[in-house]
Amino acid sequence: METQQTSKHSDAAKQPDPMLVRPLQIHRIIKELGDTFSLILQPQDDDADFPFQPGQFNMLYVYGVGEVPISISGDPARRETLVHTTREVGTVTRAMRKLKVGDSLGVRGPYGKGWPVDKAENQDIVLLTGGIGLAPLRPMIHYLLTRREKYGRIVLLYGARTPEDILYRKDLEKWRSRFDLEMHLTVDHATGAWRGNVGVVTSLVSRSPFDPQNCIAMVCGPEIMMRFAVMELQKRGVADDRIYISMERNMKCGIGLCGHCQLGPTFVCKDGPVYCYVDIKDIFTKREM
Amino acid sequence: MTEITLPDKDVVVLERKNFQGLLDALSDSGYELLGPIVRDSAIVYERIHAVDELPVGWVDVCEPGKYRLVKEKKKTLFGCTIGSQSWRRFLHPPTSKLWEATRDGNGFKVIQPEPDQVKRALIGVRSCDLAALAIHDKILSQGQYIDHSYQERRRNLFVVAVNCVRPGGTCFCASMKTGPKATSGFDLALTEMYVSNRHYFIVEPGSKAGKKLVDKLPVRQPKESEIKAAQKELNKAASGMTRTIDSEHIGKLLNEKFDDPHWEAIAERCLACGNCTMVCPTCFCTNVEDSTDLTGQHAQRQRWWDSCFTVDYSYIHGGSIRTSVTSRYRQWMMHKLVYWQEQFGMSGCVGCGRCITWCPVGIDITEEARQLTVKE
Amino acid sequence: MRDLEQTLREHPFLEGLDAEHIKLLVGCASNVVFKEGDFVFREGLEANVFYFIRHGRVLIETHVPQKGPIMIRSREAGEILGWSWLVRPYRWHFDARAAELTRAIALDGKCLREKCEEDHDLGYEVMKRFAVIIAELLEATRLQLLDVYGNSTNK
Numbered sequence: 001m002e003t004q005q006t007s008k009h010s011d012a013a014k015q016p017d018p019m020l021v022r023p024l025q026i027h028r029i030i031k032e033l034g035d036t037f038s039l040i041l042q043p044q045d046d047d048a049d050f051p052f053q054p055g056q057f058n059m060l061y062v063y064g065v066g067e068v069p070i071s072i073s074g075d076p077a078r079r080e081t082l083v084h085t086t087r088e089v090g091t092v093t094r095a096m097r098k099l100k101v102g103d104s105l106g107v108r109g110p111y112g113k114g115w116p117v118d119k120a121e122n123q124d125i126v127l128l129t130g131g132i133g134l135a136p137l138r139p140m141i142h143y144l145l146t147r148r149e150k151y152g153r154i155v156l157l158y159g160a161r162t163p164e165d166i167l168y169r170k171d172l173e174k175w176r177s178r179f180d181l182e183m184h185l186t187v188d189h190a191t192g193a194w195r196g197n198v199g200v201v202t203s204l205v206s207r208s209p210f211d212p213q214n215c216i217a218m219v220c221g222p223e224i225m226m227r228f229a230v231m232e233l234q235k236r237g238v239a240d241d242r243i244y245i246s247m248e249r250n251m252k253c254g255i256g257l258c259g260h261c262q263l264g265p266t267f268v269c270k271d272g273p274v275y276c277y278v279d280i281k282d283i284f285t286k287r288e289m
Numbered sequence: 290m291t292e293i294t295l296p297d298k299d300v301v302v303l304e305r306k307n308f309q310g311l312l313d314a315l316s317d318s319g320y321e322l323l324g325p326i327v328r329d330s331a332i333v334y335e336r337i338h339a340v341d342e343l344p345v346g347w348v349d350v351c352e353p354g355k356y357r358l359v360k361e362k363k364k365t366l367f368g369c370t371i372g373s374q375s376w377r378r379f380l381h382p383p384t385s386k387l388w389e390a391t392r393d394g395n396g397f398k399v400i401q402p403e404p405d406q407v408k409r410a411l412i413g414v415r416s417c418d419l420a421a422l423a424i425h426d427k428i429l430s431q432g433q434y435i436d437h438s439y440q441e442r443r444r445n446l447f448v449v450a451v452n453c454v455r456p457g458g459t460c461f462c463a464s465m466k467t468g469p470k471a472t473s474g475f476d477l478a479l480t481e482m483y484v485s486n487r488h489y490f491i492v493e494p495g496s497k498a499g500k501k502l503v504d505k506l507p508v509r510q511p512k513e514s515e516i517k518a519a520q521k522e523l524n525k526a527a528s529g530m531t532r533t534i535d536s537e538h539i540g541k542l543l544n545e546k547f548d549d550p551h552w553e554a555i556a557e558r559c560l561a562c563g564n565c566t567m568v569c570p571t572c573f574c575t576n577v578e579d580s581t582d583l584t585g586q587h588a589q590r591q592r593w594w595d596s597c598f599t600v601d602y603s604y605i606h607g608g609s610i611r612t613s614v615t616s617r618y619r620q621w622m623m624h625k626l627v628y629w630q631e632q633f634g635m636s637g638c639v640g641c642g643r644c645i646t647w648c649p650v651g652i653d654i655t656e657e658a659r660q661l662t663v664k665e
Numbered sequence: 666m667r668d669l670e671q672t673l674r675e676h677p678f679l680e681g682l683d684a685e686h687i688k689l690l691v692g693c694a695s696n697v698v699f700k701e702g703d704f705v706f707r708e709g710l711e712a713n714v715f716y717f718i719r720h721g722r723v724l725i726e727t728h729v730p731q732k733g734p735i736m737i738r739s740r741e742a743g744e745i746l747g748w749s750w751l752v753r754p755y756r757w758h759f760d761a762r763a764a765e766l767t768r769a770i771a772l773d774g775k776c777l778r779e780k781c782e783e784d785h786d787l788g789y790e791v792m793k794r795f796a797v798i799i800a801e802l803l804e805a806t807r808l809q810l811l812d813v814y815g816n817s818t819n820k
Contacts, residue, residue, distance in 0.1 A: 017437045019387045019590075023396050063390065063397050064581035064588040089606035104396030131814035161814040188809050190724075190736040195701075195764040198724060198739040200808045203801070207743055222813040228804075250605050252577050252595075255434035259574030259595070260602060262624065265631035270433070286547060288616030607815070 018255050021061045021106030024082065026099055032085060032167055036132060037097055038073065041082040041105060048080040054139035055114030055246060055274040059254040060084060061106030062099070066092040069251045071136035071273070072110060076143055082107065085135040085167070111254045112273050115140045115218050116244055124152040124215035126208065126238075128229050130159040130201045133221035134167045136246050136273070140218060141175065148180055152215070155208045156183045159201025159221075163187050163194045182209065201225065205232040212237035218274075220246040227285060230277055243277035245284075264289055293470050293523040295480070295516055296493060299500065301508035302515060303479075305488035308366065309340045311449075311477075314505045315410045320447055323379060324412035325372055330358055332372035334379070337412065344369050351458035351642065354651030364488070367413050367481050370457035371641055375570030376411055376418050377425060380442045384593040387438070387577065392586045405438065410447040414475065416468035417460070417641035419450055421570030423474050427633055428573055447498060450475035454482075454522040456530045459642030461655055464533035467639045469526040471495075477502065480519045491519045532645075532655040534638065535662075540630045542662040543623065551661050556615035558650045563596035565644035565652075566621065571629075571637050574602070597621050622654060669694055669770060676717060678745055678794055686787050689780055693773040699723070699763035705746065706757045712749035713775040718742050721767025725759045737809075738802070739764065748795055750774025 028040040042048060052072050061067040068090070074083025088097045099105065117140075125144060129137050144151055156175065160166045166185065176183050184204045186197035197204070202225065217238055219229045226245050233243055249261035249268040261268035264283035266275075283289050303311060312322055316338070324337040327344045337343065349369040350357040361368060390397045414422070429436040430443060453460075453469035462468030471478040476499035480491040491511060494500040535542075546552075566572045576595035581588045595602060598617050603610035611617050629637030638654070645653045670691045673679055679687060697716070699705055705723050706712065716723075720742050726734040737759070740746040749757050751774070781788030 015435065017388075017401060018434045019437070020399055020401060021388075021390075023399065025396065061579070063392075064579055064585065066579045067577070067590075093606075102395045106390075106397075106399070159814075161812070165814065186739075188812070188814070191733060194736060195722070195724070196739070197722070197741070198736045200805045202808065203805050207741065222815075224811060225808070225813045228808050248605055249610065250603055252575065256432060257429060257434060257436055257573070258576070259597070260576075262620070262628065265628040267632070288611045288613060288619075289547075 018108065019253070021059070021067070021108050023104040024107050026101050026103050026105060027081065029099075029101060033165060035088045036085065036167065037088075038083055038085040039096070039099070039105065040074075041084070041107065042080070050079050050082045050110075052076060052110040052139070053114030054117065054143045055136055056110040056112050057136075057254070057273060058082065058084065058107050058109030059111070059251070060092075060096065061108070062092055062095040063104065063106070065095040067106070067108075067252075068092045069111075069254055069269070071246075073135040073138045074142075076139050077146055085132065085138075087132055108254060112269055113271065113275075115274050116216060116276070117143060120144075120216040120218075121150050122152065122214075123242075124210040125154045126205075126210050126215055126217040126233070127154070127156045127158075128201065128205065128217060128219045128221075128233070129157070130221035130225045131161065131165070132167060133225075133246070134158055137218060137220050138168060138171065141171075141181075145175075145178075145181070153210050154181045155210050156181060157186075157201055157204040157208060158183070159186045159188065159204075159225075161188050163190055163192075163196070184208065200228070202228045202232045205229070205236055215242060217243045218246075219243065223248070230284075240278040240281055241276060244274055245277055245280075246274050247272045247280075292520075293527060294520055295491065295523075299494050300511055300516065301492050301503060301506075302511045303490045303492050303506060303508050305366075305490070307507050308490070310506055311502075312338070312340060312412070314502055315412075315447060315449075318408075318447075318502070320408045320410035322410050322412055323376075325367070325369060327358060331356060332358070332369045333374055334372055334376060334411075340366065343367070343413075348455075349457060351460075351646040352651070353459065353645050353653045354648055356646050363483050365481055365483055367451045367479075368455070370453060370455065370460065371415050371418065371643065373568055373643065373647055375421060375568065375641070375643065376414060377421065377570055377573075379409055379411070380422075380446070381425060381429065381436075381439050381573065381594075384591060385438060387590040387592050389590075390588040397588065402438075405441045406445070407442070408445040408447070409442070410449065412449045413451045414448050414471075415451060415453055415462075415641070416471040417462045417465075417639040418570050419448070419471050419474040420462075420465075420467035420639040421641070422448075424571045424633070424635060424637070424639070425573060427635070447502075448475045448477075448495075450478040450495075452478055452480045452523055453526050454480065454519075456526050457642055457646075459532065459645040459653075460530050460640060461532035461534060461642060462640035463527045463530050465536050465636060465638060465640030469530075470523050475499070480523065482515070482519055482522070484518060489515075491515065532642070532653070534626070534640070534655050534658050536636055536638075539658055539662065540627045540636075543658065544627045546661045547619070547623070549661055551657075552615045552619045555618050555652060555657055556613065558652055559614050559618045560649060561598045561614045561617055562649060563598035564647045564649060565654075566596040566598060567594065568643040568647045569625075570641060570643070571625070571639060572596075576602075597624070622657065625654075626658065669696065672719065672770060673717070677743075678717070682790055686784075686790060689784075689787060690772065690777070693776040693780070694770050695773075697769050697771045699767045699769070701763055701765050703763045703767075705761040705763060705767075705769075708757055708760050710757055712747065712755045712757045713773065714771050715745060715747035715750055715774055716769040716771055718744055718746055719768045719770065721769075722764040723761050723767055724764045725761050727759050734760070734762075738805075745795075745798055747774075748799055750778070751792075751795055 024041040027042040030038040073085040252258040429439040450471035475495040478493040625637035725738040
């Protein structure tokens with residue numbers, strides 16, 4: 001029996017094959033930390049427009065090596081380039097680090113659900129992040145600062161392993177000098193000249209100035225750090241439907257067809273990576289879910 | 290259980306001696322015929338041309354972890370219920386090339402594969418497998434993103450369904466409400482009748498294409514007694530299934546059992562071999578591998594079936610999410626019976642029983658579901 | 666002295682404590698100032714005090730031979746510093762040093778220990794409050810030990 005094409009589906013039928021990658025040229029490479037780097041991509045032709053929602057990701061393909069999901073970490077207002085920050089943790093990201101300016105990277109995306117930009121309007125914003133978790137939140141910070149008047153207080157709480165592991169130092173310095181964004185940095189361990197906070201990022205929650213009844217918290221970091229973060233936010237009186245977290249799972253297709261990224265009844269690639277905590281609270285702490 | 294009936298219109302009778310005519314008519318219309326054959330003592334689906342390639346006179350005996358073919362005196366064409374493989378291999382192949390790329394200066398160019406134009410006719414699809422086909426249609430061709438290769442192959446399909454007049458030993462389609470009679474998703478549905486040495490097929494067209502094909506065949510109107518006899522056989526098959534899953538409540542009941550110790554008991558027997566996922570007609574998980582040739586000038590992305598029973602399946606940098614067999618069996622079963630419902634609004638299990646038959650240690654999903662949800 | 670009493674009464678740490686007990690605490694309290702780099706306390710010495718930090722930041726550190734001081738925790742304005750005065754053998758386990766000009770109220774722990782012995786109601790209130798601090802520190806330490814961000818510096 002032949003498949004019936006309804007009008008809704010025939011639109012989708014005309015869509016370009018979502019499995020195909022688009023080659024984009026590496027325009028610039030920024031060495032961020034020892035094993036962390038940013039790639040700034042531009043197309044070879046003039047057709048440069050990459051709209052995305054803060055929190056979304058792209059599938060990045062290294063020629064002949066493989067493909068991995070990487071969050072978009074640039075300014076969403078600058079649609080002519082794509083910025084990705086990643087750590088060298090596996091075969092593909094290792095190969096990615098060896099690429100040079102002028103080389104090409106295959107791109108598919110943007111995919112997934114991003115941060116709740118609309119729901120956050122008129123609310124205090126708590127950005128709670130650790131390690132490279134700052135990368136998926138950076139577009140959100142840019143987004144908020146571009147529309148600063150639409151939001152209440154903005155509090156950025158960022159934790160790194162050591163002072164040497166602090167990502168996007170230049171951005172952080174710029175943001176720290178603003179009067180309309182309150183920033184607290186902390187490191188898990190420090191030696192030498194560090195005179196700032198020492199301790200886990202979650203302990204910053206209790207002493208940060210925001211209204212727990214009228215805030216949206218956006219949390220991004222290692223899963224275990226996010227579990228502690230949620231508990232701290234709850235302790236502070238933030239309701240579950242005001243907490244958003246960004247999840248990570250194995251992804252092969254990025255579009256809900258390969259099955260790998262399932263988290264309970266959800267697909268991280270299309271129902272996430274950003275979830276409202278209230279929607280996954282029953283599965284968030286389940287082992288080996 | 291609701292009474293199974295055949296429609297009063299359009300139903301015709303095709304005598305066994307004219308069955309080759311059905312195959313020929315499809316071949317003449319440009320279809321590649323795919324049907325059950327016996328290979329290595331099991332039913333597999335392969336390219337066929339003639340009626341005598343079908344498993345004439347064979348019957349399958351299925352039990353948990355056990356499968357035998359037995360020759361019977363009755364020379365039925367579709368005495369065997371379902372093969373170890375499912376039909377998904379023709380629409381969602383075990384391995385396929387998604388695309389190729391060639392070097393182009395510092396960059397590369399992506400070359401889209403040629404669309405698959407082959408017209409395929411599936412001969413002998415059971416109602417459970419039709420339900421599975423509808424599930425894959427929904428997942429792979431009706432969501433936000435479409436699997437183009439699936440859609441291309443699906444577009445040119447002709448489905449000849451066969452209603453089950455004998456349930457297989459591990460079947461439970463009646464309780465999953467997917468059988469034993471095909472109700473939709475076919476071009477033709479056959480009910481094979483073998484009574485008092487008369488051998489014929491009740492043919493029910495399910496589409497315009499099906500009707501068109503019937504017009505080319507030497508068919509006749511059925512007698513009322515023939516319809517009644519067929520209906521009786523179908524109802525007997527429905528009530529003959531010993532296995533059941535409470536398909537209405539299983540999702541809710543099982544969802545509360547995530548931390549139940551019984552999962553550990555299953556895992557003690559489960560070999561995590563992934564057989565159940567390979568024979569399951571609704572499993573759709575895939576992995577991809579990128580590679581280049583020796584010159585590095587040509588690259589390709591190959592896709593193949595994956596299984597949630599492998600440790601790598603849930604690997605993210607640093608380690609896998611589901612390292613224990615317990616968690617992997619649980620993921621598979623919860624996905625089929627619980628999560629699928631939320632994801633796609635339907636059950637991920639069609640009650641074909643393949644996972645029971647082909648499990649090397651005979652784990653029975655219906656029995657495990659019962660154990661997990663039985664009230665203390 | 667008035668300012669001291671006021672500050673203690675309004676401090677969230679002492680919320681719910683009755684006036685009589687706050688008065689007792691004030692009797693053990695004094696204002697202190699540490700310049701940047703000053704040690705607030707030193708490992709191994711007797712612990713007979715704890716602090717309400719009013720301004721500034723104190724780094725708790727431990728000295729590792731060949732590596733120098735490693736900072737393991739900071740305490741900020743609004744937080745309580747020091748609980749070794751409460752548990753035998755009443756000795757500091759780490760060094761504490763002012764990261765910047767730091768003002769604090771010092772509470773005489775020895776004096777408070779005696780008062781808690783005499784008045785178990787006060788003792789219970791004090792213990793209840795320090796139990797929260799110790800539990801929070803323990804939880805934070807566990808998370809710290811998990812080293813969740815992985816090692817990126819040495820690659």
